[in-house]
Amino acid sequence: MDTVPTPDHDCRPKRCAIVHFGVGGFHRAHQAMYLDRLLAKDPTNAADWGICGVGVRPADAAMRDALVPQDGLYTLTLKHPDGQVETSVLGAVVDYLFAPDDPERVIERLAAGETRIVSLTVTEGGYNFSPSTGEFDLTNPDIVADLSDDAVPRTVFGLVTEALRRRRDRGLESFTVMSCDNIAGNGHVARATFLAYARAKDPQLADWITEHTRFPNSMVDRITPATPPELRAEVFARTGIDDRWPVVAEPFTQWVLEDAFSMGRPALETVGVQIVDDVTPYELMKLRLLNAGHQALCYFGYLMGYRYVHEATADPLITELLRRYMSQEGRPTLAPVPGVDLDSYTETLIARFGNPSIADTIARLCQDSSDRIPKWLVPVIRDRLAAGGDVPLAAAVVASWTRYAEAVDEHGDEIRVVDPLAAQLIRAARRSRTEPLAFVSDRALFGDLAGEERFTKPYLAALESLRRDGARDTLAGLLA
Secondary structure, eight states, X not given: OOOOOOOOGGGSOSSBOEEEEOOSHHHHHTHHHHHHHHHHHOTTTTTTBOEEEEEOSXXXXXXXXXXXXXXXXXXXXXXXXXXXXEEEEEOOEEEEEETTTOHHHHHHHHHSTTOOEEEEOOOGGGGOBOTTTOOBOTTOHHHHHHHSTTOOOOSHHHHHHHHHHHHHHTTOOOOXXXXXXXXXXXXXXXXXXXXXXXXXXXXXHHHHHHHHOOOOOEEEEOOOOOOOTTHHHHHHHHHSOOOSSOEEEOSOOEEEEEOOOSSOOOOGGGGTOEEESOOHHHHHHIIIIIIHHHHHHHHHHHHTTOOBHHHHHTSHHHXXXXXXXXXXXXXXXXXXXXXXXXXXXXXXXXXXXXXTTTOOBHHHHHTTHHHHHHHXXXXXXXXXXXXXXXXXXXXXXXXXXXXXXXXXXXXSOBOOOOSTTHHHHHHHHHHTTTSTTTTTTOHHHHTTGGGOHHHHHHHHHHHHHHHHHOHHHHHHHHHO
């Protein structure tokens, strides 16, 4: 059996200075992994920086049931393109609370003086704002419930804001709210949304948060697919460890973090985190090349019959689409990125997409598109058009999403569209067969792009070709 690195009991955190909302595969492969590295490197100074995970959604009960019996320990398996496999046991997560079980316990953990950072991986949709206007949705039923008098908080906004109120009233400093989600300006988004909620709840508290709470921006990167069903048995066979919810990820990892904290931070720069004054160039590079590149790949790839990312990336048409989109449309919208060779970065991305050992599914990339496309690809289109450029490839990607959202593939088989707006998207995509711009006329998703001929002309041409000729011939024609 493989020998597995395991944290020494004496080197595990003694306190939880970090409370994290949204403990999933990515958090455990990324932020928690960096804290684990720090604990191994400097256990004395890192002893306070343990993580208490918090689940808010009903589905998070499964993570509670996996982590609590294991004392927060879990396995991380890294799979290299050459077939090499590394598994280690990580120990930075030392507690897990499921908010529906005991909201008061969560609030008091947040309000405790030892809590210095509240971090988030709640996905793009978890910030409850319109992708086109950026406005916080005060009509969301869960938000309405939390804003009512004497409500027991059930959202991350309600829980965090109530904890900040208690800290203010007790004369404690504010913790830092640190977003680790794939959103441009994620710290700015977190600040705007939490303040919007707080102002609706208690304007004076919102003023206090404005003055005292820091919201650093960050860029995070590591391809972390959903845990495949066979991974648990695979890890047990190789290591003898029975992990209720193991994590698998690629070897590559990157974290760029703005140095803006109200109560200090762990020495993450000693374990590979880039601490910078301005995250913007790095995050736009990642969002507009990697994340938008995934969107370029996934709908065309699915319609061409591929189900795994590495299989689609092995197709020369897909590879050429990725390379051209990144170089001709994505990169021209970027500012210089200090210390990064964008040619090398582009080729590294394509190599990462092609890692067969990860077995990342195309279905994962296709889900929640209504959160992703407006934040990752639509800004590229807008910036290109504003600069007088063309967007034939980005427009074709939107067309491929439209065709995918019809929920029927080229062989007449059902496509399972997984999206918070699935029913709405399917109706609009099917209606676009008779009303060509029906899909992109949704201003909440696309703003005014339906009125931009330099977008709609290549979009409609690609969509017509997808329906007439199929995805492969459309892509071949587009790249000819």
